[in-house]
Amino acid sequence: MKFIYSLSVIAFFFLHACTTNKEVDLIVYNAKIYTVDSSFTIVEALAVKNGVFVDMGSSKEILRKYNAKESIDAAGKPIYPGFYxxxxxFFMFADLLxxxxxxxxxxxxxxxxxLQLYQNAHPDSxxxxxxxxxxxxWKSNGYPTKDSLDKYFPETPVxxxxxxxxAAFVNSKALELAQVDSLFQVEGGLIIADSTGAPSGILIDNAMSLVSQHIPLSEERTLLLRLRRAQDSLLSVGLTTIVDAGLTLEQLDYLKKFYEQDSLKIRDYAMIAGNPLSIDRYLKEGFYNSERLTIRSIKLMADGALGSRGACLLDHYQDAPTxxxxxxxxxQFDEVIKKLAAxxxxxxxxxxxxxxxxxxxDSYGKYLKQPEERRWRIEHAQIIAPNDFSKFxxxxxxxxxxxxxAxxxxxxxxxxxGAERLKNAYAYKELLKQYGMLALGSDFxxxxxxPLYGFHAAVARVDKNGFPQGGFQMExxxxxxxxxxxxxxxxxxxCFQERQRGSIERGKDADxxxxxxxxxSAAFDDLRAIKTLRTVIAGKTEFERR
Structure with a gap:
C-alpha cells in the first residue's frame, strides 16, 4: 500500500508541475506584434520576465503557458520594438525647453x-x-545683422x-563680451561681415564658440530637471533608445552620474565629441557600459550644414561663390582617423x-582593418558624388x-x-542598396x-502637408x-546592440x-497623427497615454 501511495503522490506532483503555468512579470495579448526579427514575424502575444522577453506567440498559447503579475489586453493595437x-x-533639446x-x-x-516676450517673463536673465x-x-532669405537686435537689447547679450x-545670430553686446570687434580668420568657421566690413552678428560653425564659450553653464539640478522634461517628451512618442551625437566630457560625466543615480530611464548610446582632450582621456579609460548608458564611440565633425553653406562641396554652391x-x-582628419583605427x-x-x-x-578605407566588424558610420551622408556611393x-x-x-x-x-547634384542628395534607397542597412534618426x-515624422518622410517623401504631390525624389x-x-x-x-535590443525576440530586453x-498599413496622410499609447523599457511602463 505504501508503494502504491508513493506512486500516486509522485504522479500527482508530476502532473501538477506539468500543468501549472510559469510565473512571469508581464503578458501582453490580443495585439498585432511586429517582432522585426529576421523573418519579420507577426504574433499576437508576448511574455516578459526580469526585464526581458521570454516568449511570444498566439494569445491562447501565451495565456495558457504563463501566469503574470500584470496583463495587458492590447485590444488589437499594433506593437513594435522600442524605437531608436x-x-x-539630448542636451540641446533639453536646453531649448x-x-x-x-x-x-x-x-x-x-x-x-x-525675444521681448521671453525677456519680460525672465527679467533677471x-x-x-x-x-x-x-x-x-523669410521673404528676404539673406542673413540678418546685429543692428536688428541691438536696438531692443543693447545691454543684454543675445x-x-x-x-x-x-550658425549663430548674436548682438553687439555678445560680441563685446567675446572681444570680437573685427574680422579675422577662424579655422573651420567664418565671421560674416556687414556692409561696412565689421562683424555682422552672424557666426558660422567654429566661429560660434567665440561667443558661446562665455554663456554661463547650467547648475546640475537645473540640467537634470531639463533632461527629465526632455525625456518625458521622447518617451511619449515611443522612443526607448537615443543616440547622443557628440557630448563634451562634462556632459558625459553628468550622464554617468544621473544614470548611476537612476535619475534617467531612456537608453542612451552617447558619442564622445571628438576633440583631442576627450579622445585621449577616453582612449585611456576605455568603453563605459551600464544597463542604460553606453559610451564607446567618437563623433568627428567634417563640415558644416547645407542651409548655412558650411557643407564642404566638390564644386561651388549654385547660389554663392563658395x-x-x-x-x-x-x-588633421587623416591623423585622428589613423589613431582611432588602431x-x-x-x-x-x-x-x-x-x-x-x-x-x-577614403580616410576610413585607408586605415580600417576588418571594417565590417568596426561598424564605423557616416552621420547624415547627405550629398554623395556618384562614384562614392559604392564606398559604403x-x-x-x-x-x-x-x-x-530631405x-x-x-x-x-x-x-x-543645382538640379543635377540634387539627384545624389538624400539618396536613402541608394545608400541602403550599398550597405544593406540604414540607421534612421531625426537630429532633434x-x-x-x-520618430513617426521620420517614418513618414522616409516612405512618403512629403512634408506634413503632403507636399510635393507624388513625393520628393521618390526613387x-x-x-x-x-x-x-x-x-x-x-x-x-x-550601436552594437542588435543582440540585446531592436527586435522582439526571446532573451532580448523588453523594450x-x-x-x-x-x-x-495606415494611409500616408494619417502617419504623423498616430499616437503612442504605451512605451515600455525593460518590461516597465515608462509612458502611458491617459
Missing amino acids: DAHAH DQVDLNGVKSVSEIVQR KWIIGGGWDQNL FLSRVDYH RGFLLHSPA TDFQVNTHAIGDSANRLIL DKFHIIPSVQPTH TSDMYWAAERL PVEHFN NALTREEALRGMTIWAAYS FVILDDDIM
Whole structure:
C-alpha cells in the first residue's frame, strides 16, 4: 500500500508541475506584434520576465503557458520594438525647453517679438539664448545683422542658434563680451561681415564658440530637471533608445552620474565629441557600459550644414561663390582617423557635402582593418558624388541618415546644389542598396523628435502637408519594412546592440511600444497623427497615454 501511495503522490506532483503555468512579470495579448526579427514575424502575444522577453506567440498559447503579475489586453493595437533615434542631441533639446524657441519664425521682427516676450517673463536673465531660426523661410532669405537686435537689447547679450546649430545670430553686446570687434580668420568657421566690413552678428560653425564659450553653464539640478522634461517628451512618442551625437566630457560625466543615480530611464548610446582632450582621456579609460548608458564611440565633425553653406562641396554652391569648408584640415582628419583605427572605438563622422563625404570615406578605407566588424558610420551622408556611393559597401560604412532632413531641405536644396547634384542628395534607397542597412534618426532638436515624422518622410517623401504631390525624389523612398527596421534593429546594429535590443525576440530586453494605429498599413496622410499609447523599457511602463 505504501508503494502504491508513493506512486500516486509522485504522479500527482508530476502532473501538477506539468500543468501549472510559469510565473512571469508581464503578458501582453490580443495585439498585432511586429517582432522585426529576421523573418519579420507577426504574433499576437508576448511574455516578459526580469526585464526581458521570454516568449511570444498566439494569445491562447501565451495565456495558457504563463501566469503574470500584470496583463495587458492590447485590444488589437499594433506593437513594435522600442524605437531608436539613431542621431539626436539630448542636451540641446533639453536646453531649448528653457530657451526662446524660434522654429518657424518668418522674419527678424518675429524673432524680436519672441525675444521681448521671453525677456519680460525672465527679467533677471543675464543672457537671452534661443534657437531654431531659418532664414530660408523669410521673404528676404539673406542673413540678418546685429543692428536688428541691438536696438531692443543693447545691454543684454543675445545668442540665437540657427535651426541646424551650425550658425549663430548674436548682438553687439555678445560680441563685446567675446572681444570680437573685427574680422579675422577662424579655422573651420567664418565671421560674416556687414556692409561696412565689421562683424555682422552672424557666426558660422567654429566661429560660434567665440561667443558661446562665455554663456554661463547650467547648475546640475537645473540640467537634470531639463533632461527629465526632455525625456518625458521622447518617451511619449515611443522612443526607448537615443543616440547622443557628440557630448563634451562634462556632459558625459553628468550622464554617468544621473544614470548611476537612476535619475534617467531612456537608453542612451552617447558619442564622445571628438576633440583631442576627450579622445585621449577616453582612449585611456576605455568603453563605459551600464544597463542604460553606453559610451564607446567618437563623433568627428567634417563640415558644416547645407542651409548655412558650411557643407564642404566638390564644386561651388549654385547660389554663392563658395564651396563651403572643412572644420579641420585633411591632414588633421587623416591623423585622428589613423589613431582611432588602431583602437576598438567606433568612429561616427558628420559629413554633409560631397567633398566631406569623399574625404572621410577614403580616410576610413585607408586605415580600417576588418571594417565590417568596426561598424564605423557616416552621420547624415547627405550629398554623395556618384562614384562614392559604392564606398559604403567597399569599406563597410554604415549610413546614418535623417529622413526629415530631405523634406525640410527640399524647398531650397536645388538653389544650393543645382538640379543635377540634387539627384545624389538624400539618396536613402541608394545608400541602403550599398550597405544593406540604414540607421534612421531625426537630429532633434534640428528636426522634430517624433520618430513617426521620420517614418513618414522616409516612405512618403512629403512634408506634413503632403507636399510635393507624388513625393520628393521618390526613387529614394524606403518601404515601410525598411523604415521600421531602420528605426529598430538596424539602428541597434549600428550601436552594437542588435543582440540585446531592436527586435522582439526571446532573451532580448523588453523594450516595446504600443501605438493607436498601424504604421505598416495606415494611409500616408494619417502617419504623423498616430499616437503612442504605451512605451515600455525593460518590461516597465515608462509612458502611458491617459
